Amino acid sequence: MSLDQTTVAPRALLEVRELGKAYRRYRNELMRVASWFSPVQPLDETWILRDINFDVAQGEAVGIVGQNGAGKSTLLKMITGTLRPSEGYIRTHGRVAAILELGMGFNGELTGRQNVIHSAGLMGFTHAQIDSAMADIEAFAEIGSYFDKPMRVYSSGMQMRVAFSVATAFRPEILIVDEALSVGDAYFQHKSFDRIREFQRQGTSLLIVSHDKAAIQSLCDRAILLEQGRVLEDGLPQDIMDYYNALIAKKENDRVEITPLASGQIQTQSGSGEASVKQVSLHAENGNAIDVVDVGQAVELRITVAIHANLPELVVGYKLKDRVGQEVFGTNTWHTDQVERELSEGEELTYRMRFDANLGPGSYSVSLSLHSSDTHLLNNYQWVDHALVFQMVNMEKDFFLGSSWVMPAIECERHVAISSEPNESV
Structure with a gap:
């Protein structure tokens, strides 16, 4: 087969293999330290996640859904490196940007601008890169004079605006969002989703945790359902959300x-x-x-x-x-x-x-x-x-776009524009 006839699948930007996370309790701190170097039997252990396997291809959007306690946030924290796995591994290709717990990494005594400098610096960007992007970050956040006020006076929606703006100031290879967009106003949510879609068109992969069915189905190519720390189903977003709703109903012994x-x-x-x-x-x-x-x-x-x-x-x-x-x-x-x-x-x-x-x-x-x-x-x-x-x-109606037929009655009046300038004598 010639090269131009070969279909090449997008490479995986994120690989998760045999991933697990357990919290262990030891007799004392000395035993905990000893466990770092050799096997030590803990008093007890609680597995939050076990045997998690999936890939996310370049430009693919994957939703993570599940009931409270299913392990969604723990999974994202391990992918971003803020938690270490107890077993298995995670491999990423390219820069990862994440919006996890709202306000994570922000200092309430610093201004929005100062927090942007601090957060972007922790993300590995130089002062020159941050300075070049600051105007765009401020404009995208749209919080006006609050950008130079202490973040402790911000509403949760304003914090989210700054967090999203700095996390997406430079296009990442992998963007991770954990419920943060749900606290924003409708206008900024639409604006954020537009930026996410534009990143996807440029090759960014998206991993999003949300209980918002519309967000999962409109943004994601597929969804993964977690239940009690394991992958229960991986498939089309609409099928997974239906399954998820059924699990909620099952709580009533259905x-x-x-x-x-x-x-x-x-x-x-x-x-x-x-x-x-x-x-x-x-x-x-x-x-x-x-x-x-x-x-x-x-x-x-x-x-x-x-x-x-x-x-x-x-x-x-x-x-x-x-x-x-x-x-x-x-x-x-x-x-x-x-x-x-x-x-x-x-x-x-x-x-x-x-x-x-x-x-x-x-x-x-x-x-x-x-x-x-x-x-x-x-x-x-x-x-x-x-x-x-x-x-x-559509067999009889005029051509239209969209999922609803709400055809208007259109009227148009033509008239000669009357100039407001005074007439000048020639």
């Missing part, structure tokens, strides 16, 4: 089922099983079942629910997602004030939800939830992802 679909996606189901979806289908106005929908077409989502136990109330909800798992629209019968009460085992209910499919062309899925109260996180009878998949096509 059953969780993971089913591979023919499309290559993963269907996640969870719930106590006291009610279940018996059938779901999409119909045109004439009643025919359809899986291809024209933009703006009137459709009916038909859901049949079977009741397997006496229930005080039932709420049925649905959520539309695009092909990458971004939520387009969702509601439930709690919010529409249509809760069914006092249901008996053996009953069946059929819901008909009619709406105009004002969606952009592409593939969409329907997630369904059966529960009580306003959210499926409490009393979850059943949650089903990818319960139905349908395709949107």
Whole structure:
């Protein structure tokens, strides 16, 4: 095969192999010091992470998700070198920039400008490099005169602005972010995500820990789910986030089922099983079942629910997602004030939800939830992802971009501009 026919995979900028972290307790400090040189049996040990393996390729964005205590922050601290692994190794290629715990490394008595100099110096940059970037850092942070005031008077959002600005002043090969962006205002979050995407286009790899489903699905190429210190799943962001939500539901002693679909996606189901979806289908106005929908077409989502136990109330909800798992629209019968009460085992209910499919062309899925109260996180009878998949096509409407059809009525008036300058005599 000739060289121009060979597909070369992007090289891994980050390699994690057999990684583990344990905290050990010894009889005394002398025994701890002795353990540095020869094996010493500790009184007890607690493993935070064990057998972690993954790569991050150049330009790839990977999300790390998991419940509190899963080991996410410990993993990032080992990758950045602030913690030493107990076993395994980490190999990085290129400079790593990290935004971990908010304010880490900042001195509250120093000004924002002084903290930038200090932090950038610790990152290995020279005074000349820092001076050349200072104006850009100050402009990107957009905190005005506070840049020259002590950081102890900053809000958490202002600290995050400075931390992100200095961490990304010079494009790193690997950028690591641990929940820090969640404290910022919406404007700065958009601004930060734009910079991250631009870095990705230039080859920077991203490792991000976040509970923000939208951030993980919009930024990341894949996601890794940690559970009790181990990698539980590594895959597409939308599949991993669905699995993660199912794990949260499992805390309520719900059953969780993971089913591979023919499309290559993963269907996640969870719930106590006291009610279940018996059938779901999409119909045109004439009643025919359809899986291809024209933009703006009137459709009916038909859901049949079977009741397997006496229930005080039932709420049925649905959520539309695009092909990458971004939520387009969702509601439930709690919010529409249509809760069914006092249901008996053996009953069946059929819901008909009619709406105009004002969606952009592409593939969409329907997630369904059966529960009580306003959210499926409490009393979850059943949650089903990818319960139905349908395709949107544009057969009659004018061309448009995006996931929603909100075509405007456009008017334009033409007129001769009237000059405000006084007339001059010739």
